[in-house]
Amino acid sequence: MKIAVCIKRVPDMEARFRIAADGVSVDEAGLKFAMSDFDEWAVEAALQLKEKQGSGEVVVVSLGPDSVQETIRKALAMGADRGVQLKADRIPFDGLAIARALAAELQGGGYDLIFFGKVAVDSSNGVTGPMVAELLGLPCVTAVAKLDVANGRGTAERALEGAVEVLEFPLPAVLTVDQGLVAQARYPALKGIMAAKKKPLEVKPAQLGEARVAVTKMELPPERAAGRIIGEGAGAVPELVRLLQQEAKVL
Amino acid sequence: MANLFAFAETRGGELRKVALEAVTVARQLADASGGGEVHAMIAGASGVSRHAAALGAHGADLVLVVEHAGLAQYNPEAVAATVAERVKAGGYRAAVFSASAQGIDLAPRVAAKLGVGLASDVVAAEVRGDAVVVRHPVNTGKVIATVTVPSTPALLSLRPGAIAPVQAAKAGRAESVAPAADPAASRVVVKEVRQGSAGKLDLAEAPVIVSGGRGLKAKENFKLVEELADAFGNAAVGATRAVTDDGWRPHSDQIGQTGRVVSPNLYVAVGISGAIQHLAGMRTSKTIVAINKDKDAPIFKVADYGIVGDVFEVVPALTAAVREAKRHG
Numbered sequence: 001m002k003i004a005v006c007i008k009r010v011p012d013m014e015a016r017f018r019i020a021a022d023g024v025s026v027d028e029a030g031l032k033f034a035m036s037d038f039d040e041w042a043v044e045a046a047l048q049l050k051e052k053q054g055s056g057e058v059v060v061v062s063l064g065p066d067s068v069q070e071t072i073r074k075a076l077a078m079g080a081d082r083g084v085q086l087k088a089d090r091i092p093f094d095g096l097a098i099a100r101a102l103a104a105e106l107q108g109g110g111y112d113l114i115f116f117g118k119v120a121v122d123s124s125n126g127v128t129g130p131m132v133a134e135l136l137g138l139p140c141v142t143a144v145a146k147l148d149v150a151n152g153r154g155t156a157e158r159a160l161e162g163a164v165e166v167l168e169f170p171l172p173a174v175l176t177v178d179q180g181l182v183a184q185a186r187y188p189a190l191k192g193i194m195a196a197k198k199k200p201l202e203v204k205p206a207q208l209g210e211a212r213v214a215v216t217k218m219e220l221p222p223e224r225a226a227g228r229i230i231g232e233g234a235g236a237v238p239e240l241v242r243l244l245q246q247e248a249k250v251l
Numbered sequence: 252m253a254n255l256f257a258f259a260e261t262r263g264g265e266l267r268k269v270a271l272e273a274v275t276v277a278r279q280l281a282d283a284s285g286g287g288e289v290h291a292m293i294a295g296a297s298g299v300s301r302h303a304a305a306l307g308a309h310g311a312d313l314v315l316v317v318e319h320a321g322l323a324q325y326n327p328e329a330v331a332a333t334v335a336e337r338v339k340a341g342g343y344r345a346a347v348f349s350a351s352a353q354g355i356d357l358a359p360r361v362a363a364k365l366g367v368g369l370a371s372d373v374v375a376a377e378v379r380g381d382a383v384v385v386r387h388p389v390n391t392g393k394v395i396a397t398v399t400v401p402s403t404p405a406l407l408s409l410r411p412g413a414i415a416p417v418q419a420a421k422a423g424r425a426e427s428v429a430p431a432a433d434p435a436a437s438r439v440v441v442k443e444v445r446q447g448s449a450g451k452l453d454l455a456e457a458p459v460i461v462s463g464g465r466g467l468k469a470k471e472n473f474k475l476v477e478e479l480a481d482a483f484g485n486a487a488v489g490a491t492r493a494v495t496d497d498g499w500r501p502h503s504d505q506i507g508q509t510g511r512v513v514s515p516n517l518y519v520a521v522g523i524s525g526a527i528q529h530l531a532g533m534r535t536s537k538t539i540v541a542i543n544k545d546k547d548a549p550i551f552k553v554a555d556y557g558i559v560g561d562v563f564e565v566v567p568a569l570t571a572a573v574r575e576a577k578r579h580g
Binding site: 011013014016017019026037038093094095096099118119121122123124125126127128129130131133134135139140141142143145155158159160161162163164165166167168169170173178179180183211212213214215216217218219220221224225227228229230231232233234236237238240241243244245248250251 | 355360367389391398401438439441442455496505508510517546555569576
């Protein structure tokens with residue numbers, strides 16, 4: 001089974017962000033970077049499928065400047081077989097621009113499955129996966145929380161609001177991965193990290209599409225007014241109820 | 252003057268609240284760009300046309316009804332093809348979707364088919380000159396991006412619950428539209444929708460959310476959270492990633508960076524320490540209450556009102572007090 005996983009390098013979300021001087025991006029000075037959470041789960045899901053099948057190849061693809069090679073190496077250390085960097089000066093905000101570049105790379109790759117994370121935790125758009133599927137003319141299931149694949153077909157479950165949707169689809173297909181599909185992404189062992197250094201990592205220019213949406217401003221949200229601890233134990237409850245009724249007016 | 256398109260989501264033939272949110276925004280954008288028409292598309296099995304009145308009441312001049320037995324369940328490929336064909340033919344200024352579970356599947360397909368921009372998970376939208384300009388939280392809500400979509404049509408998907416539906420009576424006249432692709436030919440097929448507990452209020456629709464974390468100690472103790480939610484009467488129950496990972500609650504109840512992002516009027520955090528992961532999902536709630544036995548728990552930094560104490564004592568007392576307040580109020 002040949003599986004591709006598209007991954008994105010994103011800032012660590014524990015950071016306190018500052019707006020860059022250009023006013024349209026986040027200041028990267030001092031930020032730590034990592035693979036987007038959902039993409040880690042996608043890599044894990046691909047590796048588990050390959051292990052279950054007993055054979056196959058997992059290829060990871062990432063678009064961006066040379067710094068994304070670190071993210072690709074992490075996936076290789078987890079167990080992916082080879083990586084591809086689609087080189088671009090920066091990662092565009094517009095998912096369609098990224099999707100065009102990814103589709104150009106993935107086309108003709110003979111992949112049985114192409115995995116994406118459901119959404120990148122930085123740009124929070126959640127569009128690239130289904131857009132790539134559309135550009136490649138492939139079936140697509142988004143936000144997969146449960147997956148079974150056998151005999152060229154798959155069954156997936158996805159979370160709806162207060163319900164679960166069960167879908168069937170043929171391979172080859174594009175899937176975007178939601179929380180819960182895998183218990184957790186494996187930590188690369190030292191052996192894996194060493195092996196990753198020798199695995200092939202190809203660098204090619206990204207054939208980016210034109211961006212159709214643009215970020216024209218980035219700003220920090222207003223700070224919440226400081227709150228207060230109003231008391232201890234059950235004895236504080238009457239005061240809380242009074243405040244909710246009279247001050248917050250939510251009760 | 253330009254017309255606006257809105258997709259009206261249904262499930263099992265019933266209209267969802269997010270459908271009204273989409274129509275409301277389409278109406279507001281139409282009014283702001285010279286007062287064009289709002290065309291709302293609804294797809295489903297026979298009978299779904301009955302929702303035209305509700306769509307009209309929220310600003311739809313025209314309701315495009317796609318009725319077909321093969322659309323009884325969401326049919327991604329047939330619906331995307333039908334929406335794309337209509338949006339292309341209709342010369343709309345913008346097309347508004349929800350960023351619901353269905354919408355995050357549908358909107359990007361349509362955008363890619365049309366080769367146009369999609370601004371997703373939008374919390375505010377307006378018209379500025381030739382472009383549609385929106386606000387979109389990024390980096391787990393720590394930064395707000397202003398995004399411009401100059402293309403025509405501009406596609407937007409709305410964060411569920413971010414923009415309240417507004418009544419704006421328009422004709423809502425129904426027009427039949429055939430599916431642009433044979434629903435039976437779809438490769439991706441929804442076989443079943445397994446409903447959760449009946450009548451459960453969704454996290455994006457509930458004015459109040461009561462949420463529980465590790466401080467509850469065991470799965471069975473979530474009963475305390477459910478009882479408090481019940482006392483409010485209009486509350487949904489949420490959970491942290493820790494307890495959903497442990498299987499105490501379904502993943503779809505998880506509020507946080509990789510789960511649901513909510514913005515209710517009141518958020519009550521029970522036994523939740525306030526990890527960054529979790530705060531990302533609820534920090535825009537209008538009023539936050541925290542109950543935790545650790546006075547140094549980070550949750551108290553975002554809570555408007557905090558009670559330091561044992562959840563097993565405080566929550567039942569609060570439940571009784573809320574029931575009492577509701578009885579008298």
